[in-house]
Amino acid sequence: DIVMTQSPDSLAVSPGERATINCKSSRSVLYHSNNKNYVAWYQQRPGQPPKLIIYWASTRESGVPDRFSGSDSGTDFTLTISNLQAEDVAVYYCQQYYSSPWTFGQGTKVEIK
């Protein structure tokens, strides 16, 4: 199974500042036929189901604010939240969907400092 390891487990960021969450896959999740990394990022606010914010490692889902961005480098993936807003307080999960079983990272809790 592919293991997705997120860091840090939690972070506190001041409003308007940047939050950076990392995720590392235990092996490649690059689909060579389309040169896409099959990694998604989800936001889960308290008491809510997860919400997709990024797929293919860096493609923003429709309707997601552009302060959310994803990037990749080999087996390292990053979610960046620029200009952090109060409504961004949530737990963020990465997920690989390259091969079954699809696996999630353990989650990163983002709080306001």
Added chain:
Amino acid sequence: DVQLVESGGGLVQPGGSLRLSCAASGFTFSSNSMSWVRQAPGKGLEWLAYISSISTTIYYADSVRGRFTISRDNAKNSLYLQMNGLRDEDTAVYYCGRSWEVRGSDLDLWGQGTLVTVSS
């Protein structure tokens, strides 16, 4: 509205069975693959099962293979999860999620979840 609504959760004794349903509306259900994901209280997300749009491809997590069965009825716009041999550790909120086969299996639409509690 485009939505998924889970039902069928509840309290069940260890060793018992439950059948979860996920009703889809507002989109062409038969065009999408679907998954079940669960979340134990205070814990992270765990993917459980996947079924392609016409049920030709099915995958399971090791933790539920042989005990849980995913299925769908495209005529009824519904997804199901038959859960047998339930254990204490199956206690969780169960979510269904939609994916687009051309994009892979990222889940772009989730239901609100249904709580399953396994306890004597």
